[in-house]
Amino acid sequence: MCYNDHMQYDILTIFPHIFDSYLNESILKRAQKNKLIKANIHNFRDFATDKHHTVDDKPYGGGPGMLLKIEPIYKCLKSIKRKKNSKVILLTPKGETFNQAAAKRLSKLDQLILVCGHYEGFDERIRKFVDEQISIGDYVLTGGEIPAMAVIDAVTRLLPGVLGDENSPHDETFSKHPTYIEYPHYTRPENFKGMKVPKVLLSGNHKKIQAWRLKNAKIRKA
DSSP states (O other), X not given: OOTTSSEEEEEEESOGGGGHHHHTSHHHHHHHHTTSEEXXXXXXXXXXXXXXXXXXXXXXXXXXXXXXXXXXXXXXXXXXXXXXXXXXXXEEEEEEEOOHHXXXXXXXXXXXXXXXXXTTEEOGGGGGGOSEEEESOSSOXXXXXXXXXXXXXXXXXXXXXXXXXXXXXXXXXXXXXTTEEOOOOOOSXXXXXXXXXXXXXXXXXXXXXXXXXXXXXXXXXX
């Protein structure tokens, strides 16, 4: 089996080992083993031009913190061989909020190049060299590595063959509508401290079960 038909992730970061454990567990590990995804980690510190491999500097005009320099990120981006159906994504609070619809859209690509920030942020000029900017929420994180993992996880599980049940992505929370919340689930034991599984789920009547599930799915208020 070869990597001819798969999703390729190219991740730009100055902390490559952050991804080690996450990419080597559970669904993502199996997806790589089955050649459904490939993840390449690029340390853009390797593209710094000075002997100290400096990737940050003080902002012009003063102010707190350090900014990531444009040169190492740009050179790293240029070194990556892009597929025809690919996007460069900057993970930044200024981006559009990531959701299930965005995950579905990105899952149609062959390659996602994810740029992780750190420190006070990026030199503004880097935005000229990306296709899209994504945020995972209105809060501050130390860097873009956690957002990159969130995007990789959400996109990967939508790829054909990744999940054990091909129907799983089609009836999940957010799958039918941006505010759709999936129906409740139960498993053994049937009775736990007086809390019982709804009888209809034990009936074996698939029409009644489906009707119950439709009734108990919810549309979350915006």
